[in-house]
Every structure is written in C-alpha cells, then in structure tokens.
Amino acid sequence: MKKLINHPEYVVQEMIEGMALAHPQIVKKLPDTHVLVRADLSKEKVALVSGGGSGHEPSHGGFVGTGMLDAAVAGEVFTSPTPDQLLAAIKAVDRGKGVLLVIKNYSGDVMNFEMAMELAEAEGIQVKKVIVDDDVAVKNSTYTVGRRGIAGTVFVHKIAGALAEQGASLDEVQKVAEKVISRVRSMGMALSPCTIPAVGKPGFEIGEDEMEMGMGIHGEPGIDRTKIASADEVASTLVSYILEDMPCREGERVAVMINGLGATPLMELYIVNRKVAKLLQEKQIQVHKTFVGEYMTSLEMAGCSVTLLKLDDQLTELLDAPAQTIAWS
Structure with missing residues (x-):
C-alpha cells in the first residue's frame, strides 16, 4: 500500500485539520470532533447538516459554506459518523430556525443520523431529514435497504442550501430537497x-481487462462485470439505465454531473461527457449546465458516475444561485 499519510489511525483527524x-x-x-462548520454562522436561517464516511472527498466537508451546507460530519473511512458527533x-x-439532515441511504448513516435527530429533538431543536437514494444500479446492496445514495446528493446540498440561504422555512427546505431527490438519478462504474x-x-x-458497471462508492458489487469497453459505450450504458428509471421528454431540461471516483483523469471524464x-x-x-470533476469519490478508485437532475424553473434558479465552498464556487 502506497499512501501519503502519517498513520492510518489519524487520517480523518489530520484531513479535517x-x-x-x-x-x-x-x-x-x-473542537474535539471531526466536524467542519461554516466560518460565518451569524445569519439566522435553516441549517443543513450532512456527512458520512470519509474517503469520498470533497464530499462532504468540501460543500460546507455559503449557499450549501452549514456543517459536515466525517466518519472514519467508509464508516458512518457517530451520533454524538452528529449531535455536536x-x-x-x-440558529433557532431548525436543522435539515441530508442523509445518503446507507443503513449505518440512516441509523446514526436518526439517533442524533432524536437526541437533538430531546434538547428542543427542530430537526427534519431527507434520505437520498439516486443510484439506479441496484435496489439493495451490502450497505443498504433500497437504493444507494451517491453523487446526486451534491445537487441536494446545492439546491436545498440555496433555498435555506434565501430564508425559507424548514418545511420549505425539506420539501425542495425531497423534490430534488425525486428528480435525480445516478449510476457509476469502476475500473x-x-x-x-x-x-x-x-x-x-x-x-486488468475488466470493469464493473453499477459498482457502489464503497466497492459494493454492481450489476455486471465485463471486459473493458470504450468511453462511449460506458457513457451509453450509464445514460440508458438512468433514463429507463427516470424518463425525460423532448424539450425537458437537465443538469449533468460527470463525477470522477478519485483516480480518473479529467481527460477521461470529458470524453465521457462528450458522449453523454x-x-x-x-x-x-x-x-x-454540466459539472465535470470530482464531487463524490471513493479514495483512489478509477471510474466515474453520471448524474442527471431533471430541472424546472425553481430548481434551475436555485442551482444557479451563488455559493462559496471549498469545492463549489
């Protein structure tokens, strides 16, 4: 194993620092957590909290800031954050307006976020949740009951965060997040x-001559392991599965995300985008609008995912609203 680290036990702590x-x-x-919060927390607004296992950077800490998340909680690598860290x-x-939890659909994440939610409510904090399940590849997997949450989660952060920044209520922010979840689909592959x-x-x-279609971001099995295909063939397969699950009519608008899993050059991502x-x-x-780059990775896995978000006027306006975070500006 070759990694630029000091000690495996401290990778998350040192990354956050x-x-x-x-x-x-x-x-x-x-202090004393694996939690990143906005540097400016002065504005009274609905707060958004997300997180999950580390190893998916820039998710989730890279999306903390104006117009997106107010806090991100990092678990150990590929491990759900603990309820006490989430509660913190x-x-x-x-800030008195309530908190929305954005949870990727993995059993450990759902359990720990819901436990933190109950603890917070016991302290008088109004908390609601949404669960993202955009991966069309498999219905159930190693870590989930139901579909997995992957790169489409970033669109939830962006759009719900934009509405919260405008001063919307907790119910309104939850509603728009659920709207995004109902209109976003993704599928990935690994080399x-x-x-x-x-x-x-x-x-x-x-x-060396194989690839896996539909593989999850923790290495969960996909739907098919085959010989390596061309970028155009891969893109065609991913788009086909997405549009089968979420048909789009002629004239409808979408946002596209071509997401690298950690070890895929931008050159290759743009070639995939060309075909998409x-x-x-x-x-x-x-x-x-098209987004090409690394948004939700899997350490140094080679591969990519494609995400389509079906837009309407509201979602378009919120997607285009300004944001300033480490990984989105």
Whole structure:
C-alpha cells in the first residue's frame, strides 16, 4: 500500500485539520470532533447538516459554506459518523430556525443520523431529514435497504442550501430537497479498486481487462462485470439505465454531473461527457449546465458516475444561485 499519510489511525483527524487550515475564510473545525462548520454562522436561517464516511472527498466537508451546507460530519473511512458527533454538529449550527439532515441511504448513516435527530429533538431543536437514494444500479446492496445514495446528493446540498440561504422555512427546505431527490438519478462504474488505509489492501479484485458497471462508492458489487469497453459505450450504458428509471421528454431540461471516483483523469471524464451530451442532444433533452470533476469519490478508485437532475424553473434558479465552498464556487 502506497499512501501519503502519517498513520492510518489519524487520517480523518489530520484531513479535517488540513481542510480547516487551508480554508479558514470558509470553514472551521469544531473542537474535539471531526466536524467542519461554516466560518460565518451569524445569519439566522435553516441549517443543513450532512456527512458520512470519509474517503469520498470533497464530499462532504468540501460543500460546507455559503449557499450549501452549514456543517459536515466525517466518519472514519467508509464508516458512518457517530451520533454524538452528529449531535455536536446539529447543536453548533442551529440558529433557532431548525436543522435539515441530508442523509445518503446507507443503513449505518440512516441509523446514526436518526439517533442524533432524536437526541437533538430531546434538547428542543427542530430537526427534519431527507434520505437520498439516486443510484439506479441496484435496489439493495451490502450497505443498504433500497437504493444507494451517491453523487446526486451534491445537487441536494446545492439546491436545498440555496433555498435555506434565501430564508425559507424548514418545511420549505425539506420539501425542495425531497423534490430534488425525486428528480435525480445516478449510476457509476469502476475500473480499479481502492484501499482503505487501516486495511492496507484493496477492497476487491478486478482484472486488468475488466470493469464493473453499477459498482457502489464503497466497492459494493454492481450489476455486471465485463471486459473493458470504450468511453462511449460506458457513457451509453450509464445514460440508458438512468433514463429507463427516470424518463425525460423532448424539450425537458437537465443538469449533468460527470463525477470522477478519485483516480480518473479529467481527460477521461470529458470524453465521457462528450458522449453523454451527444446522447441527450439526440433525444432533444436540453442540458442547462454540466459539472465535470470530482464531487463524490471513493479514495483512489478509477471510474466515474453520471448524474442527471431533471430541472424546472425553481430548481434551475436555485442551482444557479451563488455559493462559496471549498469545492463549489
């Protein structure tokens, strides 16, 4: 295992410290936690809290800031954050308007977030939740009951965060987050495994000439392991599964996210996007905006995911609203 770390036990702690030191104008570290909060918490508004296991950077700490999250809680690598850390985040960002929890649909995340939610409510804090399940690849997996939450979660952060920034109520922010969840779909694929620092060896094996379609961001099995195909073939397969699950009519608008999983060059992501754009153009689906880069990774896994968000006027306005975070500006 080759990794630029000091000790596997301290990777999350030292990463959080490094992020806070690099971007003090945007985030600060909550003492004695793995929690990043907005540097400016003065505005009275609904607060958004998200998080999950580390190893998916820039998710979730990279999306803390104006117009997106108010706090992100980092668990150990690929491990759900604990209820006490989540409670600390909720209490730190609550400004009397309520807190919305954005949870990816993994059993440990759901259980721990809900436990923190109950603890916060016992202290008089109004808390609501949404659960993101945008992955169309598999219905149930190693870590989930129901579909997994993957890169589409970032669109939930952006749009719900924009509405909260405008002063909307907790019910309104929850409603728009649920609207995004109902209109966003993703699917990914992997070319290589990744190595959890504390384990020291790859989480799965895949042949040099193989790829896996529909693999999850923790290395959960996908729907098919095949010989490596071209970028155009991969893009066509991913878009086909997404549009089968969420049909789009001619003239409808979408936002597109081509997300790298950690070890895929931008060159390759743009080649995938080239085909995605052509496929949507052929179907006369309008692309309002495209995001290409790393938004929700899987350590150093090679591969990508494609996300489509079906837009209306409200979602378009909120997607385009200004935001300033480490990974979105």
